[in-house]
Amino acid sequence: MEAGGRESGNALLFLTDEQLRKGIEAMFFAYRGFTADPDRILADMAYGRAHHRALHFIHRSPGTTVNNLLAILGVTKQSLNRVLRALVEDGLVRNEVGKRDKRERHLFLTGTGEDLERQLSDAQRDRMRTAYRAAGPEAVAGFRQVLEAMMDNEMRKRYDALIELKG
Amino acid sequence: MEAGGRESGNALLFLTDEQLRKGIEAMFFAYRGFTADPDRILADMAYGRAHHRALHFIHRSPGTTVNNLLAILGVTKQSLNRVLRALVEDGLVRNEVGKRDKRERHLFLTGTGEDLERQLSDAQRDRMRTAYRAAGPEAVAGFRQVLEAMMDNEMRKRYDALIELKG
DNA sequence: AATAATACGTCAGCTTTGTTGACATTCCAA
């Protein structure tokens, strides 16, 4: 287990079912806030959250392949393909046949794509920044620690891999 | 703005775009982990995440009305009705006409409903507990602080109202 | 007493985003 034993009294009060339930509900409501601003922007367009996610990760890792994106997003290629096709048709995403492996398509944002991505992530970052500022650096460190511990091993790998790129 | 000025150097490093992006991605991956276990359980049944949410909040506030639940979940009554109808038909949720106001329907879980709810929330709590334990009480406090700061004002009201009940 | 507002249910139709399954193409590598 871990420390345990002697510190049975108050030290573990943060692990009671009540505390866990609060955390679960906080996660639920916070996630809605987390996506609210981009959702509002996207509602006017023909795009949704799935398009936002694609734009985000292409922006973040330019030249990434379809398979990479598939693994990160955790959806089927048919589902992702629908999103990518729309973005390519509308000129937000550019497709480039791989040099080494010509089966692969490397994905890039166009100028227009970068513009929309920036608009969306600005909104999302603004909220995040406000929350971070209100909570302070130590709270933020704790926030990140808990989130990372909450991921699946699979997802933590993907997350870590992303972090390494620019981390 | 706020404090600013003299402490321009390292004190605000946690507010850089890079740090915010990491937080955004951590939130994305963590939320997938957060829902993964209940999702796996529900996949075998004819239910989804929407049913889980309804069960959770009815369990948490027994006797809540449809309108209450609507406000908490933030969906339309048509959408919620589809979910509730299934749960009532399958004998997981019980409907009770209001005493004071006979227009209202008060919602309760049946024994079967409680069983499923427990199964789902046990799975979710287990992951939460493991994450909390790994991160420690101070990290958890920070986690909660940031989440609460991230909610919409609307949602924070709902969240606070819930907390008061049993909190 | 009449009227308005509220709470709830339901029908119909639409959208987004996910899913399977099947199949073709292209290309790398053994």
Add this chain to the structure above:
DNA sequence: TTGGAATGTCAACAAAGCTGACGTATTATT
């Protein structure tokens, strides 16, 4: 040269959200 990987695409479907319209109790207001 052949098997398998990476990609794209078609079709059909499901979950879960949405709008709009309408009906029925019940309560509140005038």
